[in-house]
Amino acid sequence: MTVSWIVLDIEGTTSSTASVHVGLYAYARPRLGPWIDGHRGDPEVREAVAQVEREAGLPHGAATVDVVKVLHGWMDGDVKATPLKTLQGQVWAAGFAAGELTAHVFPDVAPALRRWHATGTRLAVFSSGAVSSQRPWFRHTADGDLSVLLDRHFDTVNAGPKRETASYERIAKALGSPGGRVLFLSDVPAELDAAAAAGWRTTGVRRPGEPSEGAGFGTHPVVSSFEEVEV
Template identity: 60%
Template structure:
């Protein structure tokens, strides 16, 4: 087992805490048919209004574009797995309702919650950095096969409040928000390019090479690579 010391543990979600299929199949399939109805049923919600405006702007649609045209753009972004902020915002709102209504339940890899609880109980602070919206993150942690685990996390970051996951400035911004220096943070992700960006800011990095996942056979280069959290320990300095 590899032993690390840190003040903060920051974790990715998809492919790290949950199977990729949890997002690409379960959550995407849940959100896809609900995007249009959600937009139409929340015409005065400022979050929805801003998201729709951003979608029109980013896609080149005219201000007069109707919901059908907007949804067509959103479905195209989903098919291409684009991490675009207004899409993530709308998905997060829909998922939030789905978890609250009991339609959705998050399934973690078996090693995840024992590790998270152990780190939390030893005094480490935990945070999330995911392309999914903060609202979606909190909702997904509120109803899981291991119960409500929202209390384990002290901070949440997404591409809106931090920035793109494959760019160094995003990690600089997160470190500042956590009031921590890069070496005081260890970041777990299944995507080598994300680990590269974090390492550029001085973070400690660990790659999750989970069998059967898209990056299970990836080249993690100089990053420590593990197949499960049980292969590494993290303690306070």
């Protein structure tokens, strides 16, 4: 069966984990507090701060310093908290727009995305990073604007957790494509397992030097470069 969609993970798959956890996290960390204080009128910011207060047991209207302390703790623990992703995404988007950030993608990524797109295969992203940060990430790469190649974006807000089968069922429905015609590329075996359980085709990405380099991918096909992906 021909693949009609390829859905991409980001960290460890299209881009190095360090470029996110070191580069982007370091950029966002000192800017979260000033961003919150400078955008109190933004409904998304208000809701994100309220979520932090609820999830951390802070009083409503807590001081920004206390909210930021929680956010920093989540960053240190790599907690996939929705309000953190929302606020980070806004800070990063501003950084990309200002020319202060450039996204990293592995050398084989841009040529593969362009090749797949040119042959009619549609491309989407499913990442724990907020959609608001995915778009500028692919728009501002060292290999040019790759965002024009991507038709859909999914995160843990509009799709659900990445290790739950139901999330992949929602995405397939949104794409209007049966799971057997969707290929998911990820470096995380548990995500691939969830996608496979939803009927998707899967391929593990084992990048040298990445956290999942030594992971066991079970029965999933495995590649070290997008050049090896069979569509």
